[in-house]
Amino acid sequence: MSNHRLLAMFKDFDDAFEVIDKIKGKALSSVHVDDVTMMSPIEHPDIDEVFEGRPSNIGYFSLMGAIFGVSFGFFFLSSAQASFLVQPQGGKPVIPLPTNFVLMYEMLIFFFVWTTVFTFIGMSGLLSRRGTLYSEKLTVDEIGLVVEVSDSDLDSVKNFFKENQALEIREEKV
Amino acid sequence: MGQVIQDKVIDENLEWSRINADVIASMQNPRRAYWVTFAVCVSMFLCAIAAEIYQYKMGLGSAGLNNPHMWDMYIATFVFWIGMSHAGTLLSAILHIIHAQWRKPIYRFAEAMTTFSLMTAGFFPMIHLGRVWNLYWVLPYVSDRGIWPNFRSPLVWDAFAISTYLSSSALFLFIGMIPDMAVLRDHTTGWRKKLYGILCLGWRGDDRQWRNFRRTYMLLACILIPLAISVHSIVSSDFAMSIMPGWHVTTFPPYFVAGALYSGCAAIMTLFVALRYFFRMEEYMTLNIMEKTTKLTFAIAMVWTYLNLIEFSATWYGHNMYDKELLIDKATGPYAAVFWTMIFCGMVVPFTLCFQKLRRHMPTMLVVSILLNLGMYVERWMIVAPTLAMSHQPHQWDVLWGTVIQWAIVFGSFGWFGLLFLVFVKLFPCVSMYEVKELCLHLKHEIHEEEQAKKHAAKAGATSSGGASPAGNPGLEGA
Amino acid sequence: MSLKNILDNFSYYRRDAEMGGHHEYEHRFGMAIDLDICTGCNACSTACYAENNLAVVGQERFAKNQAMHWLRVERYWDEIEGDYPEQGAKIIPMLCQQCGAATCEPVCPVAATYHTPDGLNAQVYNRCIGSRYCSNNCPFRVRYFNFWSYYEDSWPEPLNMQLNPDLSVRDKGVMEKCTFCIQRIRVAKDTSQREERPMKDGDFTTACAQACPTDAIVFGDTMDPNSRVSKAWAKHQIHRGPVTAKKDKADEEVRGYRVFDELNVDPSIMYLERVRDTEV
Numbered sequence: 001m002s003n004h005r006l007l008a009m010f011k012d013f014d015d016a017f018e019v020i021d022k023i024k025g026k027a028l029s030s031v032h033v034d035d036v037t038m039m040s041p042i043e044h045p046d047i048d049e050v051f052e053g054r055p056s057n058i059g060y061f062s063l064m065g066a067i068f069g070v071s072f073g074f075f076f077l078s079s080a081q082a083s084f085l086v087q088p089q090g091g092k093p094v095i096p097l098p099t100n101f102v103l104m105y106e107m108l109i110f111f112f113v114w115t116t117v118f119t120f121i122g123m124s125g126l127l128s129r130r131g132t133l134y135s136e137k138l139t140v141d142e143i144g145l146v147v148e149v150s151d152s153d154l155d156s157v158k159n160f161f162k163e164n165q166a167l168e169i170r171e172e173k174v
Numbered sequence: 175m176g177q178v179i180q181d182k183v184i185d186e187n188l189e190w191s192r193i194n195a196d197v198i199a200s201m202q203n204p205r206r207a208y209w210v211t212f213a214v215c216v217s218m219f220l221c222a223i224a225a226e227i228y229q230y231k232m233g234l235g236s237a238g239l240n241n242p243h244m245w246d247m248y249i250a251t252f253v254f255w256i257g258m259s260h261a262g263t264l265l266s267a268i269l270h271i272i273h274a275q276w277r278k279p280i281y282r283f284a285e286a287m288t289t290f291s292l293m294t295a296g297f298f299p300m301i302h303l304g305r306v307w308n309l310y311w312v313l314p315y316v317s318d319r320g321i322w323p324n325f326r327s328p329l330v331w332d333a334f335a336i337s338t339y340l341s342s343s344a345l346f347l348f349i350g351m352i353p354d355m356a357v358l359r360d361h362t363t364g365w366r367k368k369l370y371g372i373l374c375l376g377w378r379g380d381d382r383q384w385r386n387f388r389r390t391y392m393l394l395a396c397i398l399i400p401l402a403i404s405v406h407s408i409v410s411s412d413f414a415m416s417i418m419p420g421w422h423v424t425t426f427p428p429y430f431v432a433g434a435l436y437s438g439c440a441a442i443m444t445l446f447v448a449l450r451y452f453f454r455m456e457e458y459m460t461l462n463i464m465e466k467t468t469k470l471t472f473a474i475a476m477v478w479t480y481l482n483l484i485e486f487s488a489t490w491y492g493h494n495m496y497d498k499e500l501l502i503d504k505a506t507g508p509y510a511a512v513f514w515t516m517i518f519c520g521m522v523v524p525f526t527l528c529f530q531k532l533r534r535h536m537p538t539m540l541v542v543s544i545l546l547n548l549g550m551y552v553e554r555w556m557i558v559a560p561t562l563a564m565s566h567q568p569h570q571w572d573v574l575w576g577t578v579i580q581w582a583i584v585f586g587s588f589g590w591f592g593l594l595f596l597v598f599v600k601l602f603p604c605v606s607m608y609e610v611k612e613l614c615l616h617l618k619h620e621i622h623e624e625e626q627a628k629k630h631a632a633k634a635g636a637t638s639s640g641g642a643s644p645a646g647n648p649g650l651e652g653a
Numbered sequence: 654m655s656l657k658n659i660l661d662n663f664s665y666y667r668r669d670a671e672m673g674g675h676h677e678y679e680h681r682f683g684m685a686i687d688l689d690i691c692t693g694c695n696a697c698s699t700a701c702y703a704e705n706n707l708a709v710v711g712q713e714r715f716a717k718n719q720a721m722h723w724l725r726v727e728r729y730w731d732e733i734e735g736d737y738p739e740q741g742a743k744i745i746p747m748l749c750q751q752c753g754a755a756t757c758e759p760v761c762p763v764a765a766t767y768h769t770p771d772g773l774n775a776q777v778y779n780r781c782i783g784s785r786y787c788s789n790n791c792p793f794r795v796r797y798f799n800f801w802s803y804y805e806d807s808w809p810e811p812l813n814m815q816l817n818p819d820l821s822v823r824d825k826g827v828m829e830k831c832t833f834c835i836q837r838i839r840v841a842k843d844t845s846q847r848e849e850r851p852m853k854d855g856d857f858t859t860a861c862a863q864a865c866p867t868d869a870i871v872f873g874d875t876m877d878p879n880s881r882v883s884k885a886w887a888k889h890q891i892h893r894g895p896v897t898a899k900k901d902k903a904d905e906e907v908r909g910y911r912v913f914d915e916l917n918v919d920p921s922i923m924y925l926e927r928v929r930d931t932e933v
Contacts, residue, residue, distance in 0.1 A: 324763060
């Protein structure tokens, strides 16, 4: 039963990646690499190789938003045009497809963007509280690794981090 | 010296804490020059307000419009501002997708420029209407009369496209700023800390957030590019979908988009020089980046030149009497001086960007970029006014130049844009801190790899030269 | 409800003018203007001013092309040699052509202009927000915009007594144009309905046709085969719809044409070419 959260700070990505490699190599029995979270001021381009198997599914929602946008656009426009027959214009049909395509395209993009943004905010856990472990140096140049451990493993994990050049270790009770 | 080191756009050994400190310093305690510029922008904007109040009360006749000149500088300026907004999209989105790293220190203010250009452009469809108070009728809402706007009209497409583009750009700017908001939340105090704390939405920088952030940013960048192209194509449809000579041209959508990218790049150059000077950002907005920006501007200038010339050729070869006479009139008639200014500023001035000495000289680039933008503004006006001056019906041919009211409002729009921008650079970081750090990391890796490759090549060269000396007689070796 | 409406009538809603359109015309009003008889006296223009509450804008604004003349008499000069150079004058009264495939109609953002079942291009003053795209798209340039609030000083007392109560006085910011005196059309329709008979040629006419001293303007229903105007159209071989067949030009009497017919906007007004006795 985990009831402590630890944040270990490292001076750069290389140190942090070494630690992650060791954890992958089962250096710690109580911590699995999939439970490790890395906090950093920027994203490292190789992060997907370091942490395998962590997908981001925002794209599916965006696609759904786009499809909704196109169909909503078409039906909305056509029903507005079809319910107002008094206004034939310029020899053009009542439901002119070329002009409707333009507006359907804009609706596609509009809904794509808004769906993406809302999905992002939801999926990345923004606007929610996940504990108070944080350090201001994380937005300067230090890298943090967060793990959850139980009471019994607390000291061994802390020692592991200290041996592997952790600059600082913060903890909180969950 | 290796290629990467020679071309590097920024010093890769910049301390990240120094990046934070420099950018935060740019947001504090404005210098006197800032307040002077602010006052100038406010007074320009007030001129526009006064002119608009007069025009609202008296009617559009006070703007000097008549039959046939029903549209004049307002629509030209509207198209100009929409065009200028494409710069941010180009820099943020297009260059992001092709992984052009040099955009990282400068895309933030370009993206801000996009949003503010759109906010400036949005005024013009409002004020040029005869009955401004009924503006909301172009929006599709459920009205008790059961009446909808006319979706066949390019002006309604404008309403949809510009609101989509404005909201998408603002969101793109905001999302891109979230990690920077976190930096500011951690390193400022007082009301700023509270403000950034709210705006960063609780960003903590863990890998899940970064992963989703990268995905979102790429998705938004990918969709913003077709959006930008479609928005300016739709704005060009205001002209292309009519039957007027000089307007009913099929190349208008790409021509307008090329012109937009052109004026946007020129505006980026102007703001680059200005911000670099005001905030002493020489470390971040380096001369190498300016060179790349100017090369991009030159390429786009050539695209625009080509599309312009191809339009002239098509008109000249065609047998459409109206179009042909209009083109000849543009070049030799009452608007000739303006036409040739456009040709000079748009087609001749960009050749100064071919000289490296000039590209790296900031005052020259400031002047050149302003001339380029002048050429583009004049080009927009040359699209609107001569066609209306000389259309199908000869009895209604008329030459019109702008009046005081129009000039005041157009002038004031620049003041409004400047105002928005000046407020932005003091509230939000005009250089993206996390992206500059990413750039430094990336450059460090590239330089390291280049050095490793050179070492291996040197070692391989040493061993092969050692083994090659006895091979002076290949016959002996081979056998 | 509207989804069912769309699905049931989709092919009907997709028809454009070349395929027959999607509403049945009851009348299609048109005109025939004989430029040979027209003397350029401007009586038609004046009558239009009186009938339709058009504002007199004053000399200065007229010179700036901000006038409101729905029907303007245009004058062009050709250089001719001979004893009478005035013979080079060409006079043409230009008014809204009430195009069947009007270019002004689809570009209004708020649908303030549309095509009526009478074949007229209607302008709805209440809906107009003044974007002026329709005027920009009119090749004849016959749409006029209220640049000022003319009603404030065009009709000082007691001139306001002359205003026609059958139609409104427009405020600034609104587009207007010739309506073929739709107020008279309405009255004639109501009268004929009350008398339970169809409308016939001669029941009413437009102000300009009524005022013309030489009877150069003939107004009527081109769908009524007995009207003067449809007989004139038939005689001069002008047909509704896009320009198709070549006309038989051998006969000198056939001198009808429509302005800018290469633009295919299907105007409702046929002009008869002026017959000259000198080579111009």
